[in-house]
Amino acid sequence: MSAATAVALDLDKLFAARLHAARARPYLATALFALHVVESRAVPTMAVDRHWRCYVSPGFVDRMPVEDLAAVWVHEVSHLLRDHHGRSDRLARDRGMTGAGDRLRMNLAADCEINDDAFGDGLVVPKGAVFPRHLLLSGGLLMEEYAGEIRLGPMTRYLAWLDCGSGADGVAREWELGPDGAHGLSEQERDAVRFRVARGITGRPGDAPRGWRRWAEEVVHPPQPWRELLGAAVRSAASAAGVGEDYVYGRPARRSASLPGVVLPSLRRTPPRVTVVVDTSGSVSDAELGSALLEIAAISRAVGGRRDLVSVLSCDAAANVVGPLCRAEDIPLLGGGGTDLRSGFARALAARPRPDVVVALTDGQTPWPAVRPACRTVIGLFPRGGTSDSWREDDPDHAPEHPPAWARVVDIGPRGPGV
Structure with missing residues (x-):
């Protein structure tokens, strides 16, 4: 097509489609209007770069209905909100995905993560949208999982044109303006947009699809490397001044030389209990x-593998027998009733020799000791979401106390690296 007959970009139509997208997905409105439009005839359809610019083909806008363009708006901004460019960078680094076809594989994986629950409820399915079923894959997975399953070949040959820009796969294009170009968002501005969208989703649970709710929860409450944190908390408590220290006469203090006839004991650090x-x-x-059993095994490693110095007791409304750690899988965890860890703390502190560190693994639905224990304390909290934060077995109106300020608290999630 010559320059004289080239189709001009219909901004009115494009922005009408964006307004339609914001009405269909109001929780994405902040992100949709944060995108800056850049006209580009090098783009086959619409694409985004990692700096939140949206590159638009005038011909694509001319031949697509407003309803389809609205769905494409939602699709493209979803790449940026879900950090597909950053995740693709990590994926390429971890799996060595640097080949010519890897850009397409990651773009397809990102599209599958978005499209399996993006449309409907006011949004039509745009022409050419890729779904997991088109690649004989199951729905509901993440981009990283799809990337490991997608195989390029005859089934994907017709998708070679697909190009959602560096915002989808992290690879910069020649037609992009780059980090120094005009109208890009700074890293802080991008994070602010993501957080505002996430708060809009979590503030109205049930209005967004499952994939968006999962994304929003991770933005508002990012997962912690909880095993690493728990191990660090135990090691910090175990190495604190006064923990595992005692005076012994087996090795006289060096200051004894200055006091003839007087033997002074030396301060010796022993492994903490x-x-x-x-x-x-x-x-x-x-x-x-x-x-909890896995964490007990990790705690024993955190204190140097001395299982004889780690004791375990189970507690519901009453404390059971304190037992030394032999193997984590052999620990009897007895209970099933109400919750009152005060008895567990009392039983632990009454043991002789007294522990240097007490670690409580709990869901937090318990009253806490009124007085700070005479030792270091670490609390590992199992996650509780939604209305379960105010639930207790014998009183549905009970609001549990927060863990005491004198304890080091670590939220225990579903998975994480080893201690």
């Missing part, structure tokens, strides 16, 4: 009890 109190009440699931 740790007691783990496991909440076994009815509100703690079997999966969480299994997670």
Whole structure:
């Protein structure tokens, strides 16, 4: 097509489609209007770069209905909100995806993550949209999972034109303006847009599809490397001044030389003793009890592998027998009733020799000791979401107390790196 007959970009139509998209997905409005439009005849359809610019083909806008363009707006901004460019960078680095076809594979994987629940409820399915079923894949997965399953070949040959820009796969294009170009968002501005969208989704639960709710929860409450945090908390408590220290006469203090005839004891650090109190009440699931066993094994490693110095007791409304750690899988976790960890703390502190560190693994549905224990305390909290934060077995109107300020609190999630 010559310059004289080239189709001009119909901004009115394009912006009408964006308004339609914002009405169909109001929780995405902030992100949709944060995009800056750049006309580009090098783009086959619409694409985004990692700096939140939206590149638009005038011919594509001319031949597509407003309803289809609205769906494409939602699709493109979804790449940016879900950080597909950053995730693609990490994926390429971790899996060595640097070949010529890897850009297409990651773009397809990102599209599958978005499209399997993006349309409907006011948004039509745009022509050419790629779904997991088109690639003989299951729905509901993440981009990283799809990228490991997609195989390029005859089935994907007709999709070679697909190009959503560096916002989808992290690879800069020649037609993009780059980091120094005009109208790009700074990293802080991008994060602010994501957080505002996420708060809009979590503030009205049930209005957004499952994939968006999952994304929003991770933005508002990012997952913690909880095993690393728990291990660090235990090691910090175990190495604090006064923990595992005692005066012994087996090695006289060096200051004895200045006092003839007087033998002064030396201060010696011994491995700390740790007691783990496991909440076994009815509100703690079997999966969480299994997670507690894994944490007990990790705690023993955190204190140097001395299992003889780690004791475990289970506690619901009453504390059970304190037992030394032999193997984590052999620990009897007894209970199933109400929750009152005060008895567990009292039993742990009454043991002789007294522990240097007490670790409580619980869902937090418990009253706490009124007085700070005479040792370091770490609390590992199993996650509780939604209305379950105000639930207790014997009183549905009960609002649990927050963990005390004198304890180091670590939220225990579903997975994380080893201690």
